[in-house]
Amino acid sequence: MSLIPSNARFFNANGVHVARALERTLAWIYSGIPVDPGSIILTDELIAYAQSEGVSEEKLRDFIAASYSQAIRPYHMLGFAKIESHYCSNIGGGVAIDEVWKRYYSAPLGSKAWWLANVAALKVLALQLGVDIRSIPGSIGAGAISCMQIMPVNWVRFGGGDYENVYISVVRAGQYLNATGYKNSFPEAVHRYNPNGGQAYVDMVVAAAAAWEAHFTGSAPDQEPELDKPSFLMTVAIFLEFLNQEMSGDGGDGGGPVPPVDGKLVHPFPTFTGYGYLFGSPVYVGGVWVIDHPGTDFIGPLGDPILASHNGKITWAQYLSRFSWLAVRWWISGNVVINQSYLEDGRQICTFNGHGLDNSYSVQKGDTVTAGEQIMRNGNTGFSSAPHDHFAVKVGGSGPYCDGGSWEDPLKWIGK
Ligand SMILES: [Zn+2]
Known part of the structure; x- marks a missing residue:
């Protein structure tokens, strides 16, 4: 099948496929390079330190794999998570949408748009997950979601997904740290992640990270692959692959050239008795x-x-x-x-x-x-x-x- 989009007719006839392929390409870019938590090599020393910190081996694997997927040093992430979220142990006690609305109403005019954007992001997330918006829990006070306390706008812009999943939550935190300048400076990225904490907060995070780093020795996961965003050419290649799949009906998630269902179904068995x-x-x-x-x-x-x-x-x-x-x-x-x-x-x-x-x-x-x-x-x-x-x-x-x-x-x- 030819994939050369020669004219507008191509897009008119195949717009659904193109849109689906674009959506999948964006999801691919934002998801980083998945790392299997089972593939992480752990030393006894690291497992023992994790245990003393109340972190199970399973959670440790999730943390390290998710950090690698975003090219974040795992001890930085673990130190950060210790201070930010008690190692991702609490997904919040409020209803995210209620908390966000509360902040919207009390916000000065200049920042109402930000809170409205969070309302919209929660609606997008509810649609994506197929859940009732009121079932999404958020921190009391601001409506940050997932155990890594990420504002809905950022959660959704980095790909959304299951806010109860530790691996995904740590991936999102890594994406956000990258967006706040992790590559240049870990402490500054932490400060931008949570500016309210001030310098004391940053100092606590850096100390906790140093404590973890001391146990990442010997044959511990010293892999630290240099993971950059995919190159432009790679992205184009991935997009063409997804488009090819969409157009040949092998779209994974489906999405054929059919109009959406308008809310009513035809009876599948009209002669039933x-x-x-x-x-x-x-x-x-x-x-x-x-x-x-x-x-x-x-x-x-x-x-x-x-x-x-x-x-x-x-x-x-x-x-x-x-x-x-x-x-x-x-x-x-x-x-x-x-x-x-x-x-x-x-x-x-x-x-x-x-x-x-x-x-x-x-x-x-x-x-x-x-x-x-x-x-x-x-x-x-x-x-x-x-x-x-x-x-x-x-x-x-x-x-x-x-x-x-x-x-x-x-x-x-x-x-x-
Ligand atoms: Zn039955």
Whole structure:
């Protein structure tokens, strides 16, 4: 496939792919070079010192790997984290959005824009994670988020992501230290990170870092790779690779040339005759509760058409054994079709259909479908006692199956 964008028609026809590839390229640049915490070599001396500081080996690995990924010396980061956040041990006791609004109202006119920007950043983050904005915790007083106490604006501008994850939090702290001039001076970068602390704060951080440095000796991780931002050429190469993936339908996160779902779903089984399990009703197997049913079961004639409930991309069209791990995780089995797309607010949506008739697939993985198009026929395969379509709707999350998103009531989406 040619990737030469020869004229405006190219962008008009492929704008979605270009945008997705750009988004992935930016995420790649900002994420640094991932370092596997498991690959860090630790000396007994370092482990012992960490223990005396109340830092578990697992956390120590996260700290060191995340520091390397941002070319921050790990003892600098550990010293900084000791003073700033008790080694990343507390993600804050307030509701971030409430704290930020409070500061907005009390701020002088000149700094209201900054607090508004933090409100906007929290909205972006809630969308990115597919969570309720009020579930994001922040420090009382300013609404800084994650255990490294980073303001929402900075958290989001460096890529956002799971604020409960220590590795990601330390990566974000490293990005911020780099932005405040770490390469020139560690103490000055610390001062700019937290100007309210004054010189006393900086002195405490430097002393704590020196204490850690004394234990980074011998075969301790002395790797300190010189990690710079990727070169321009490298960035272009990565962008072209992502664009190529997007245009060949191998986009990882998906994102095909389909319009977003406008908030309503087509009924996947219009000729159904009755209901089985409804959304949220408890499922018992052998008298034991196993799950609250994550979808709706539509009972109906064997062999009748099952339809795509929205425009999207087929990310799964394959038999799923009821004993497989995915079947248990998704609570779906037999012949399964998963259709992935986007909502107008940018969140992902995935719909799952299960128990289809054998040899009845009319789509395959990678196909784009339009709402109402037949995807398979009604069956009784997998963990099923009568022909029915198990239909489930997952909103938010990421990847081809909306991992991390939440199940929602299909009947609400269909509008009955
Ligand atoms: Zn079911």
